[in-house]
Amino acid sequence: MDEQVGNRAEFTITEAQVIAGTREAMKRHFTRMPYSGILTATYVLVVALLAFLLDSRSLVPLLAAAVIAPPIAYWLIMKFSVPWQARRHFRQAALLSDRSYVEWDSEGITLGGPKGQARLGWHDFYAWDRIAELVMLYQSEAMFNMIPVEAIGEVGADQIEGYLRASGVKWR
Structure with missing residues (x-):
């Protein structure tokens, strides 16, 4: 109490509070400059390079995948990876x-x-x-x-x- x-x-x-705090810290980390700017610029350059190298018929599925993949990857990281790491950290750090x-x-x-x-x-x-x-x-x-x-x-x-x-x- x-x-x-x-x-x-x-x-x-509690373990749940460690997970909530770690998730929030990681969310802020991913979305603040320069990290978000570097990730966005790299992503745009890769998609533009692929669009330039490929013909227009193969471009549609590629662009669809390019638009869908980052949000799915972010969701997977925040839903599974971050809580797993936070639980592990909580269990390893006896002082917590x-x-x-x-x-x-x-x-x-x-x-x-x-x-x-x-x-x-x-x-x-x-x-x-x-x-x-x-x-x-x-x-x-x-x-x-x-x-x-x-x-x-x-x-x-x-x-x-x-x-x-x-x-x-x-x-x-």
Whole structure:
């Protein structure tokens, strides 16, 4: 059971939350520049090159496949590969299943658990995001901490977001 007292909350991250957070991080990663621009440009160049090299009769099935393949590949990655990797990561990282706590004030946030704690100023974060069930605090593009909204409540989530915005931390 998650517990909140003032600006302190205790919680245990679940496998489902790790999957949701990882899926959101990967979705943002795939759709932001320069990654999405590089992928799109490469894709357009390959299709244009194939269209140039092939005659018009064989072009229709190729273009149909070219239009259908990327969304299907993206869906397969997000539906199967990302959850599989997140589950694997959750099961390998014993600390993720330990009871954790978070404390916050206008200066920063303390994240801790049975093995230790870290105090970070709001300005130490690279970015932040909020999905339905998690506040995600990014220390870099790839590394983030997850705080369940269920544990800190809507008021706590709004406070944390306010401190991050006031510190100029970008929203993903």
